Amino acid sequence: MNYLKQLFLAVVCLLAGIVSAVPASADDDGQVGYNIQAILPENQVNKENSFFDLRMKPNQEQTIEFVINNTSSEAAEFEISINQAYTNDQGFIDYADKDVPPDSSQKYLINDIATTDNKVTVQASSSKIVPIRLKMPSEQFDGQILAGIQVTKQPKDTKAEKGRISNVYGYVLGLKLTETDQEVPRDLKLLGVEGAAAFGKTSVVAVLQNPTMDAYGKLKYKAKVMNKASGEVEKEAAFDNHMQIAPNSQYRFAIDWGGDKLVAGDYTLDLTVSDAKENVWEFTEAFTITAEEAKKINEATIGQAGASDWPLWLYVIGGIVLGMLILGIVWYGLWKKRKPHS
Template sequence: MKKFISIIFCILFVSVSLPISSFANDNNIGFTIQPELPKNQKDKKVSYFDLRMKPKQQQTIYVRISNTSNKDGTFRFRVNQAYTNKSGFIDYAEDITKKDESLRYDTKNIISYKSQVRVKAKSVKKVPIKIKMPAEKYDGQILAGIQVMKEDDSNSKKESIKNQYGYILGLRLTETDESVKREIKLVDVKPAVSFARTSVVVKLQNPTMDAIGHLKYKAVVTDRETNKVVKKVSYDKDMQMAPNSTYDFAIDWDKKPLEPGDYTIDLTVSDAKNNKWNMKENFTITENQAEQVNKVAIGKVPEKTDWTKWIIIGGVILLIIVILLVIWYRKKNSPHQVRK
């Protein structure tokens, strides 16, 4: 039987302002992790790596794994670059292979580590992670999450679910305290299925090396032909964008089918630092796009009545009626025949 994977994460790096929850006790998952904070830890009050680095600097940092279970364990390591997830928040749980074109420093080129380690039962092991900083000096930050997963060593063929448990530990690399001018760009607008619903999706880009938090969104979609507002939404959920990332901002069509046509979107994004970005873009929903999205999100969409054939049939019937009326009229008004 095909095995499914159940994953439980304890996120230790959750906000754009980088607050960290305290390390949970074992949590019944059989292990804990803890960073060994080095001397160049910038903020010593937090429980994640917040390192002040220099260009070309090489450094090894350590994560301690405490295997509290009665069995030896295998642990998988992965360092994931920060990205903006589909809900509009900074995330580290996945290894995004397609990075944004604005990304200057990929963590894959900066950070190296063993992808798998073995820790004996009731013991602690220090796992090294090597950092090699870029040669160029930069302002801003490189954000990543150190993901530690415990593999299920069960070899039972009858088992249909394979459990994995893990933590994500934050890693922030900075070189200066210089502020970075924030920027958000509109890249594209298109109809799409988002969260299994009919939507218009706006692809937004944060091309800077700064994490942006407390974002609020207001969008108005107008039909260009009628100048009528067809959709108006507002999201005030303190959303976020990771450095050098994109976010697909989805405007939910409230389970209604998309209609083909020419539209304009007026989108305003603001943050807590009084930055405001107003973006306006024309876009088109073609008949084919509307049909494809509606079929996936709604199911079988009732076909629009084709009135052409009914107009032709009606025209033919009307013509026949006119001809019959003309014949009747002529017969009625024709001279009387001479009787014999």
């Protein structure tokens, strides 16, 4: 019986280890411990917006401010960066990555316009006003400059926490700069088509560029990839979920290959993109996937498929079921051993 107890405890410890491996979400931590708020100036275009929506002039210099409220019981250090708007791989405007290379059409870089302190310390249960200095370009422009003021609370660097995974929380406060109400004519360019690994899957990617200083919303995509030799349709894709593209940015529109291997050969892409203003862009582009490219992409995606694609909760359930099965087998064996022979 002692043997059974020891085995039971071992299985319980094993299951506890599996469950504890599930990463905690932000909600599990309760409160983030801080928040930020814009102090809207007089040249705020729309007073109902909680982000900075500023009407500026050429050469204008201005200092705007926002507040960091530290609601925790300890002093905290915050990292601040001002990031140019870009289009993420999901097809939406984003501000969270400060290292995205600027597009070739980008004329005005936000880091040449807006500057602030990189790090700020705020004492426990207190607030601090952070200034941002703006210096507009000398020439007037139509359209908009979009950016995000990213504020990230830094984890405590203590000996007790070294070697442990720390959750890092961040907020982004929008910054929109305009000088006129003149509407910018919209444009969209197809820079190229290529085989690629996108979202860990074999894909064909169309690289699109918005070369204008305007943000587009409610975009719809329809795509068809055909074998150039046979004319047969290899894959089709359609997206109608209010996608976006940032000013002066690129979007890598990925056509999922459905888990199939990419095959070397010549192909043609037919792509149609439309927006809510009844603009329609139609592209037809021939492209080639070489044998070397196909092999590299297939090995990086299909070769890695399998257990790594399973969600973590399946492992948890599998571990629990396995533990119960082991306990059942052992219990049955001991019961059978104790049962008197007839």
